[in-house]
Amino acid sequence: MDERSLLCAVEDRVAVIRLNRPKTLNALTPDLLDGLRRAIEGYAADDAVGAILLTGEGRGFSSGADLIANAAQPPRDAEGRLDLGHALEACYNPLVLQMRTCPKPIIAAVNGMAAGAGASLALMADLTLAARSAYFLQAFVHIGLIPDAGATWILPRLVGAQRAMGLALLGERLSAQDAKDWGLIWDVVDDEQLLPTALALARRLASGPGLAIARIKRALQAALGNDLTVQLQLEAELQRECGRTQDFIEGAAAFVQKRPPRFRNR
Known part of the structure; x- marks a missing residue:
């Protein structure tokens, strides 16, 4: 090229x-x-x-x-x-x-x-x-x-x-x-x-939570072809993954402490 x-x-x-x-x-x-x-x-x-x-x-x-x-x-x-x-x-x-x-x-x-x-x-x-x-x-x-x-x-x-x-x-x-x-x-x-x-x-x-952003993209794109039951299950699976990240812990702590979160994509 x-x-x-x-x-x-x-x-x-x-x-x-x-x-x-x-x-x-x-x-x-x-x-x-x-x-x-x-x-x-x-x-x-x-x-x-x-x-x-x-x-x-x-x-x-x-x-x-x-x-x-x-x-x-x-x-x-x-x-x-x-x-x-x-x-x-x-x-x-x-x-x-x-x-x-x-x-x-x-x-x-x-x-x-x-x-x-x-x-x-x-x-x-x-x-x-x-x-x-x-x-x-x-x-x-x-x-x-x-x-x-x-x-x-x-x-x-x-x-x-x-x-x-x-x-x-x-x-x-x-x-x-x-x-x-x-x-x-x-x-x-x-x-x-x-x-x-x-x-x-x-x-x-x-600067946002990259791990969650990737899963947001995946969920919304999958919704175009999924019925509700399948989409609800996908949401549960992806939310389970997000909930096990350090970014979620940081985001929740920042919310409680009323400060901007510092996401590390971990």
Whole structure:
């Protein structure tokens, strides 16, 4: 991978990953996607990191797949036929699964355009913030494709069947404010406050009880496919695990003593 297509840094237990192809509005290539997956995987295992912040350099978060690069080297199957499904299986799907299974919170800070698979990645974060000028676009229908990179899974779960269908079939821009009003994202902030707000949120999560946060993520994600009985049992199992941590002892003591807790992820 061209290392310059991603900029990564860790400060105050927050890993900041910047998509760094601003001339293409951070269009996604196989190398960039693989590098992003490996970066998240590495930070997930790094005890010095408590949260991950993903954003884009320049005027946009991501314009989606790099169609120009794909046209130059289109994915093909063993018989030489165009195979866009292979690109999903090899590049996009592993990244989406890595994001969803990461035990640490991932925050997306969306600046400008988040289109196609770029929108999918932004919405796969645990919390998504958007600049007031940002917008989301399911552009696939305009080129004869279906939403991918998990879009058909996440959209109806976030906004319901009708709105998800409208976004996919019409391919119209959704403003950041409408995205918040629909429940698609966590919050909208003024453009100049996007990164400061996202960093503050990431630092807050990074200083929290990491063991409990990982289990919160697991419980809420499992709830999408569980019935009530199964979910109640999962809650009991995860709560049992949390109750045996030093973080719970510290949190309870801090509550009684009316002081901020000092979590150690133990």
